[in-house]
Amino acid sequence: MIWAAVEASRATGEKDVSFKVLYCGICHSDLHMLKNDWGTSTYPLIPGHEIVGVVTEIGSKVENFKVGDKVGVGCMVGSCHSCDNCADNLENYCPKMILTYGAKDLDGTTTYGGYSDIMVADEHFIVRIPDNLPLDVGAPLLCAGITVYSPLKYYGLDKPGMHVGVVGLGGLGHVAVKFAKAMGVKVTVISTSPNKKKEAIEHLGR
Ligand SMILES: [Zn+2]
Ligand SMILES: [Zn+2]
Known part of the structure; x- marks a missing residue:
């Protein structure tokens, strides 16, 4: 190795x-x-x-x-x-x-x-x-977090009432969902993996 x-x-x-x-x-x-x-x-x-x-x-x-x-x-x-x-x-x-x-x-x-x-x-x-x-x-x-936090802030997507789509619910995507929700943004997760629907709604949706 x-x-x-x-x-x-x-x-x-x-x-x-x-x-x-x-x-x-x-x-x-x-x-x-x-x-x-x-x-x-x-x-x-x-x-x-x-x-x-x-x-x-x-x-x-x-x-x-x-x-x-x-x-x-x-x-x-x-x-x-x-x-x-x-x-x-x-x-x-x-x-x-x-x-x-x-x-x-x-x-x-x-x-x-x-x-x-x-x-x-x-x-x-x-x-x-x-x-x-x-x-x-x-x-x-320090990497996954800042990678999604930065564009949310830079493009002004951090305002309550906005609606953001997150493509993919992996290492970065799930942090993006958490940040966006904390910013008061409505979040839609876009994924081709059916099991991600349950994870998004039940674990990150609340
Ligand atoms: Zn990295
Ligand atoms: Zn320099």
């Missing part, structure tokens, strides 16, 4: 937050990367990009986090902070964006994801996990 002993994450830089990983979701892209389905994987590979834990160390210039904070990180751990895309909060289009795993880090080493013991990331890509959100259920929000 692909697991192998690898070096620990990079040292904590002055703008970095290090945290002990307590939970990490499994996104389908982790499975694609494990099997090199996209032809971009390099090994050893440690996937995982729905990562939550508790801060163990902060760099000298970190402003927003302290040791002991509950935090998470998604699919990015760094970017250049100086290009037009970074200035527009579109770091995902930064030519120097650093993916959470399988990418080249600032020091030239390979990044490793959330199935590690410790994560190190630029504080800009760290999010705070509120005390009233259990860490285990918070983890999947």
